[in-house]
Amino acid sequence: MSALPTNYLAPSGREEAWRFTPMKRIAGLHDPATTIADRISIELIGAARPGFTISRIKAADLPAKSSTDDAVIQRVRADVSEVTHLRISQEAVVAEPIILTRKAGNGGEFSRTVITAGAHSKATVIIENAGEATIGEEIELRLEVGSNLTFISLQEWSANAVHLGRHHAIVGRDATFNSITVTIGGSLVRLLPTVEYSDQGGSAELLGLYFATDGQHLEHRVHVDHGIPNAKSRVTYKGVLAGDQARTVWIGDVFIRGNAEGTDTYELNKNLLLTDGARADSVPNLEIETGEIVGAGHASTTGRFDDEQLFYLMSRGIPMADARRLVIRGFFTEIINRIGNEAIEERLMSRIDAQLEKVGA
Amino acid sequence: MSQLVIKNLQVGVETESGMTEILRGVDLTINSGEVHAIMGPNGSGKSTLAYSIAGHPKYTITGGSVTLDGTDVLEMSVDERAKAGIFLAMQYPVEVPGVSVANFLRTAATALRGEAPKVRTWVTEVKEAMSKLAMDPAFSERSVNEGFSGGEKKRHEILQMELLKPKIAVLDETDSGLDVDALRVVSEGVNRVKSEQNLGIMLITHYTRILRYIKPDFVHVFAGGKIVEEGGPELAERLEEKGYAEYVKA
Ligand SMILES: Nc1ncnc2c1ncn2[C@@H]1O[C@H](COP(=O)(O)OP(=O)(O)OP(=O)(O)O)[C@@H](O)[C@H]1O
Ligand SMILES: [Mg+2]
Numbered sequence: 001m002s003a004l005p006t007n008y009l010a011p012s013g014r015e016e017a018w019r020f021t022p023m024k025r026i027a028g029l030h031d032p033a034t035t036i037a038d039r040i041s042i043e044l045i046g047a048a049r050p051g052f053t054i055s056r057i058k059a060a061d062l063p064a065k066s067s068t069d070d071a072v073i074q075r076v077r078a079d080v081s082e083v084t085h086l087r088i089s090q091e092a093v094v095a096e097p098i099i100l101t102r103k104a105g106n107g108g109e110f111s112r113t114v115i116t117a118g119a120h121s122k123a124t125v126i127i128e129n130a131g132e133a134t135i136g137e138e139i140e141l142r143l144e145v146g147s148n149l150t151f152i153s154l155q156e157w158s159a160n161a162v163h164l165g166r167h168h169a170i171v172g173r174d175a176t177f178n179s180i181t182v183t184i185g186g187s188l189v190r191l192l193p194t195v196e197y198s199d200q201g202g203s204a205e206l207l208g209l210y211f212a213t214d215g216q217h218l219e220h221r222v223h224v225d226h227g228i229p230n231a232k233s234r235v236t237y238k239g240v241l242a243g244d245q246a247r248t249v250w251i252g253d254v255f256i257r258g259n260a261e262g263t264d265t266y267e268l269n270k271n272l273l274l275t276d277g278a279r280a281d282s283v284p285n286l287e288i289e290t291g292e293i294v295g296a297g298h299a300s301t302t303g304r305f306d307d308e309q310l311f312y313l314m315s316r317g318i319p320m321a322d323a324r325r326l327v328i329r330g331f332f333t334e335i336i337n338r339i340g341n342e343a344i345e346e347r348l349m350s351r352i353d354a355q356l357e358k359v360g361a
Numbered sequence: 362m363s364q365l366v367i368k369n370l371q372v373g374v375e376t377e378s379g380m381t382e383i384l385r386g387v388d389l390t391i392n393s394g395e396v397h398a399i400m401g402p403n404g405s406g407k408s409t410l411a412y413s414i415a416g417h418p419k420y421t422i423t424g425g426s427v428t429l430d431g432t433d434v435l436e437m438s439v440d441e442r443a444k445a446g447i448f449l450a451m452q453y454p455v456e457v458p459g460v461s462v463a464n465f466l467r468t469a470a471t472a473l474r475g476e477a478p479k480v481r482t483w484v485t486e487v488k489e490a491m492s493k494l495a496m497d498p499a500f501s502e503r504s505v506n507e508g509f510s511g512g513e514k515k516r517h518e519i520l521q522m523e524l525l526k527p528k529i530a531v532l533d534e535t536d537s538g539l540d541v542d543a544l545r546v547v548s549e550g551v552n553r554v555k556s557e558q559n560l561g562i563m564l565i566t567h568y569t570r571i572l573r574y575i576k577p578d579f580v581h582v583f584a585g586g587k588i589v590e591e592g593g594p595e596l597a598e599r600l601e602e603k604g605y606a607e608y609v610k611a
Binding site (some may be wrong): 312316 | 455
């Protein structure tokens with residue numbers, strides 16, 4: 001446990017970081033007047049295997065390594081007494097993915113998880129979030145030298161869930177961080193997928209997919225801090241919106257500091273609006289303090305259906321409705337197929353299909 | 362025996378300054394088994410003609426008619442035109458991310474044949490067609506046209522034509538961007554479908570080299586949104602030598 005900063009001020013919603021978030025719907029997660037249970041609901045699916053360990057550690061013995069100015073995460077850090085620590089052993093190659101599931105149940109939860117990828121290890125960690133919950137959580141991913149970690153977080157929440165989280169990777173020397181964030185459930189989800197580098201030669205790929213239907217607010221605030229030379233980052237987030245009051249926010253902050261020579265970065269956000277009444281905000285933001293870089297770029301598109309794709313498919317005899325379905329599914333599968341686990345990919349696609357069906361898209 | 366009849370076709374596009382006229386009365390009849398080469402300068406409206414036949418929503422038909430065996434094509438939706446037997450090999454085939462070539466081809470074949478092709482025979486059919494076009498079978502798993510080279514896209518167009526077996530094909534600069542070997546392979550593909558299906562072909566091109574493989578019965582010079590001269594294969598040779606100067610001066 002750490003103390004809440006003495007100058008802690010619950011955000012009002014007017015702050016830059018909160019201006020898109022409907023504060024009334026975050027169930028007091030930001031407000032010290034609201035008590036949130038300190039509990040851990042994360043569990044390993046299946047038996048323990050060689051190559052990694054999961055333990056609970058006193059929060060004071062495993063403090064966060066990174067700093068954050070996010071109000072909810074500051075509260076999480078102040079309130080949590082125990083931390084879940086998943087440690088992938090040095091040089092271990094864990095063949096099958098390590099799947100963690102969160103059984104949050106109803107009611108609130110603050111929790112912290114630390115995932116350490118030991119030096120030269122290789123593993124995939126999947127976190128499944130489902131059911132109803134009101135949760136503020138932080139996952140810190142620490143990639144030691146030469147490690148290769150794939151981190152997949154699935155937000156398959158039920159309709160009323162509220163999830164505010166920070167998934168922060170600290171990428172070590174020559175380490176490779178691949179992440180996939182899929183957010184399709186929940187009433188309000190606000191995630192901070194963030195990356196920093198602790199040494200040279202690190203590489204990070206952040207893939208994301210979000211799908212908002214009627215009334216959902218799905219917000220992803222990516223931040224990549226290039227404060228070390230010769231590191232690479234790739235960010236690709238795709239969003240689909242359908243139905244009344246479907247709302248998504250994507251922020252892509254990439255910061256190349258003055259000493260970060262040899263940085264190579266590109267970020268992309270694409271949003272597909274399927275119906276009227278939906279709104280996607282997309283704000284890529286690249287700040288560069290040195291010209292000595294390999295490359296830096298960003299692109300953002302938000303649009304309706306691509307008529308050229310539809311025409312192409314239809315010109316081969318495929319009827320309009322089927323052609324639309326193919327294009328929309330294709331938009332999703334580009335990211336979903338990267339998960340590399342057939343059962344999970346099918347589960348996600350069938351939920352996506354059901355949601356599409358519901359909004360008549 | 363099929364017949365595509367284009368009569369006095371006039372087509373425009375909606376622009377900020379109103380309707381811009383592009384096709385100014387095109388007349389052309391294509392019968393099964395015939396090859397009609399269309400040659401003309403850039404911007405003369407060749408692709409517009411091709412797209413209008415296929416039903417691209419960008420173009421507005423302002424006059425004239427297109428019929429296939431007496432049935433009004435312009436009344437049909439895009440997919441209905443394909444079902445009626447019209448195929449367009451595009452000058453710039455469209456990328457469809459996340460949709461695999463295998464899925465795309467199977468969906469198209471299912472739509473055109475009215476039932477899903479039997480899995481085993483279909484896989485063999487696709488493999489054979491790909492190998493005839495010297496395409497790596499790995500293309501099946503890739504997204505439609507995504508990251509394909511110019512030549513690979515054109516082969517993929519002809520692959521679709523082989524599998525979908527149309528009656529009338531419009532090939533819009535299928536030869537552009539092909540190296541000599543690819544040109545031969547693609548031309549052989551076109552000729553195969555032609556002899557198997559008795560395909561009628563509208564072949565839009567800038568070069569005579571493809572006409573050495575796919576022999577035209579008729580050559581039409583296209584300029585200013587219409588056909589300005591017609592002749593036999595010898596006309597193509599003359600065009601390649603002399604260009605379009607005599608047709609474009611207002
Ligand atoms: N959406 C549009 N808005 C305005 N003008 C258009 C539009 N689409 C086509 N045009 C114009 O119509 C004319 C004919 O274009 P088209 O693509 O049919 O030519 P083309 O003969 O196929 O040329 P190329 O040999 O270069 O392929 C051109 O002048 C083009 O700029
Ligand atoms: Mg053209």
